[in-house]
Amino acid sequence: MVRSSARRVRQGGVAVAIFTTIALAGCTDATPPAGAGPRPADTKHSVATSSSTSPETTTPSMPTRTPPTAPEPSRPAFTSSVEPVTAERLGATWRTGCPVGPEALRLVSLTYVTFDGGTATGELIIAADLVDDVVDAFAELYAARFPIRRMTTIDAYGGDDDASMADDNTSAFNCREVTGGTGFSQHAHGVAIDINPRENPYVRGEVVLPPDGVDYLDRARGRAGMILDGDPVVRAFTSRGFEWGGAWTTLKDYQHFEG
Numbered sequence: 001m002v003r004s005s006a007r008r009v010r011q012g013g014v015a016v017a018i019f020t021t022i023a024l025a026g027c028t029d030a031t032p033p034a035g036a037g038p039r040p041a042d043t044k045h046s047v048a049t050s051s052s053t054s055p056e057t058t059t060p061s062m063p064t065r066t067p068p069t070a071p072e073p074s075r076p077a078f079t080s081s082v083e084p085v086t087a088e089r090l091g092a093t094w095r096t097g098c099p100v101g102p103e104a105l106r107l108v109s110l111t112y113v114t115f116d117g118g119t120a121t122g123e124l125i126i127a128a129d130l131v132d133d134v135v136d137a138f139a140e141l142y143a144a145r146f147p148i149r150r151m152t153t154i155d156a157y158g159g160d161d162d163a164s165m166a167d168d169n170t171s172a173f174n175c176r177e178v179t180g181g182t183g184f185s186q187h188a189h190g191v192a193i194d195i196n197p198r199e200n201p202y203v204r205g206e207v208v209l210p211p212d213g214v215d216y217l218d219r220a221r222g223r224a225g226m227i228l229d230g231d232p233v234v235r236a237f238t239s240r241g242f243e244w245g246g247a248w249t250t251l252k253d254y255q256h257f258e259g
Contacts, residue, residue: 104190
């Protein structure tokens with residue numbers, strides 16, 4: 001219980017009212033006497049709760065939340081498969097008298113990256129004893145996101161190497177003569193692969209094959225699908241014993257690897 005009383009004193013001839021507040025411990029009846037005005041305890045409580053510095057009324061700042069980053073879409077895994085081939089499957093790319101028979105060759109299906117960043121499955125026919133190295137090399141190309149225009153066995157072009165190159169087709173086995181010479185090409189043995197012929201043309205003097213490969217003669221300006229000295233494509237094959245035609249001196253065959 002709180003009791004207030006008042007007494008008057010005189011200071012300098014002026015009557016001054018002095019309120020005395022007596023707190024009675026343990027009392028709950030805090031009704032002030034009539035005419036005593038607001039209780040000091042109530043006034044103090046009112047000021048405390050209205051103060052902007054009161055801990056009870058301070059609104060804590062909300063922590064800043066960083067929106068989660070959207071996960072990168074998953075890419076299909078590199079896959080490959082190998083199966084025997086027959087003379088019928090080789091079609092126009094093989095004939096009696098070629099340096100190797102169908103039994104020495106294998107059809108390899110493998111995943112590659114397309115020029116639009118997607119994936120596709122292509123086919124190559126190569127010598128049986130190079131299968132593991134070729135598959136491993138193309139797995140590295142896939143991991144490096146190196147794009148390939150298309151990859152189909154050259155029997156789809158009737159065994160015509162010029163037509164295959166004009167279509168920017170990556171290919172391997174084809175029982176044909178060496179370009180610009182006589183005798184069987186390494187392709188006739190199943191040990192050579194041509195990758196993106198348009199972006200990586202065969203160049204000998206004024207001869208450029210395919211002809212629209214002239215747009216890619218400037219090898220200092222690298223573009224998608226080009227094979228350049230020391231790049232992941234060259235390393236993937238040369239580290240496995242393949243020779244790169246882009247390193248030759250009498251001519252340049254930028255598309256060509258042979259094992």
